Amino acid sequence: WYYLVYAFAGLAVLTKGPIGFFQPGLIILLFLVWRRDLKALLHIKLFSGLILFLAITLIWYGPMYAMHGSDFVSQFIGVHNVLRATVSEHPQFNVWYYYSAIFLAGFIPWVFTLPLAWRDYGLTRKIAAAWREKRLRLPALSMKTQFLIVWAATIFVTYQLMATKYMTYTFPYMIPLAIGFASYLKKYDRLVLNMAGIVLAIYVAATCTVIVPQCQQASAYDAAQVVSGLADNETAVVTYGGRYPVSLTYYSNHPAYRLEQADDIANKLPGGISWNAKNVMPFMAIEDLPNHPKVLAVVRDRDEAHFLQEVPGNWKWRTQKGIWAIYQKEADL
Known part of the structure; x- marks a missing residue:
C-alpha cells in the first residue's frame, strides 16, 4: 500500500x-x-x-x-x-473569506444539514460549558475522523494562505468533507435521498439552461466557423479585447493574432517570473495593420467602441457570435 x-x-x-x-x-x-x-x-x-x-x-x-x-x-x-x-493572479479574489464562501455555495445541499449536526452533537451546550470552565474539551474522535479533519483543514488553510485563489483548489478538501458527512448522515437516509434527488434535478436543469448557453456564449467556436468561411490564406485574423480566445485558432485553423500597440508588445511577451508567462499567443502591432489588405477582427463585444476608435481602417461589421463581434477590413476609400 x-x-x-x-x-x-x-x-x-x-x-x-x-x-x-x-x-x-x-x-x-x-x-x-x-x-x-x-x-x-x-x-x-x-x-x-x-x-x-x-x-x-x-x-x-x-x-x-x-x-x-x-x-x-x-x-x-x-x-x-x-x-x-x-502573487495573486486575480487580486479581487484574494480575500480571507473566499474559500469559506466557495464551501457554502459548493457544498449545497449538504451544507444545509450543518444546523442538524450542530444540534445532534450538542455543540451549543459544549461551547457554553467550555466558556464557563475556560477550558476547551475536545471530543473523543476515531482515527478515521481525525484523518478526515486533518485532510480537510490542511488543504483549506494551505490554499487560503496562497495569494492566487481558484474555485478548483477546493475540490481536494470536498472529498474528506463528503466522506465525513456521508458517515454522519447515513442515519437520515430518507432526508439524503430527497435532498440528493432535488439537487440533482436542479443541477441538470441549470446545466442545460444556464451553464451550457453561457459556455457557448464565451467560446469562440461559432465565431471560428464564420472566420473559416470568410478567411483565405492571405487573410490576417486578429483578436481585440477580453481574454485571448484560443478556441478561435483551434476551430478555424487560422492563426489568430492578439492586437496591441507596438510599444506595449515588448512589455507583454513572456520572460522572467511574471504573469506574462501566460501570453504565449502571437502578437500583431496595430500599426502594422495597414500592411495587410485582408483582415478579420474578432472583437470582444464590450470593447467594440474602443476598437473602432483605436484601430485605424474602414471596418465593416459582419456578425456577432456569442460575446465576439466579427469585423472585416474594407479597402480605404
Missing part, C-alpha cells in the same frame, strides 16, 4: 506539480503529530518509495529540464508554483 501511495504521489506531481507530493505529505505528517505517532515514519518505505516516486516524475521532468534548462525551472516552478503562491 505504501508503494501505491508513492506511485500516486508521482502521478499527482506529473498532473499538478510539486504540491502533489508536499500536500499529502503534510497531511500525513500533521495527522501523525496529532496521533503522537511519528515513529510510524520509520515504516513507510521512505527510501525505496522515493525511488519509485522519482522514477515516475522524471519521465516528464527529466526531458523537460534537458530540453529547456533554466527556462523550465523559472517558468514551471517559478511562475506556476512560486508566483501563484506569492
Whole structure:
C-alpha cells in the first residue's frame, strides 16, 4: 500500500506539480503529530518509495529540464508554483473569506444539514460549558475522523494562505468533507435521498439552461466557423479585447493574432517570473495593420467602441457570435 501511495504521489506531481507530493505529505505528517505517532515514519518505505516516486516524475521532468534548462525551472516552478503562491493572479479574489464562501455555495445541499449536526452533537451546550470552565474539551474522535479533519483543514488553510485563489483548489478538501458527512448522515437516509434527488434535478436543469448557453456564449467556436468561411490564406485574423480566445485558432485553423500597440508588445511577451508567462499567443502591432489588405477582427463585444476608435481602417461589421463581434477590413476609400 505504501508503494501505491508513492506511485500516486508521482502521478499527482506529473498532473499538478510539486504540491502533489508536499500536500499529502503534510497531511500525513500533521495527522501523525496529532496521533503522537511519528515513529510510524520509520515504516513507510521512505527510501525505496522515493525511488519509485522519482522514477515516475522524471519521465516528464527529466526531458523537460534537458530540453529547456533554466527556462523550465523559472517558468514551471517559478511562475506556476512560486508566483501563484506569492502573487495573486486575480487580486479581487484574494480575500480571507473566499474559500469559506466557495464551501457554502459548493457544498449545497449538504451544507444545509450543518444546523442538524450542530444540534445532534450538542455543540451549543459544549461551547457554553467550555466558556464557563475556560477550558476547551475536545471530543473523543476515531482515527478515521481525525484523518478526515486533518485532510480537510490542511488543504483549506494551505490554499487560503496562497495569494492566487481558484474555485478548483477546493475540490481536494470536498472529498474528506463528503466522506465525513456521508458517515454522519447515513442515519437520515430518507432526508439524503430527497435532498440528493432535488439537487440533482436542479443541477441538470441549470446545466442545460444556464451553464451550457453561457459556455457557448464565451467560446469562440461559432465565431471560428464564420472566420473559416470568410478567411483565405492571405487573410490576417486578429483578436481585440477580453481574454485571448484560443478556441478561435483551434476551430478555424487560422492563426489568430492578439492586437496591441507596438510599444506595449515588448512589455507583454513572456520572460522572467511574471504573469506574462501566460501570453504565449502571437502578437500583431496595430500599426502594422495597414500592411495587410485582408483582415478579420474578432472583437470582444464590450470593447467594440474602443476598437473602432483605436484601430485605424474602414471596418465593416459582419456578425456577432456569442460575446465576439466579427469585423472585416474594407479597402480605404
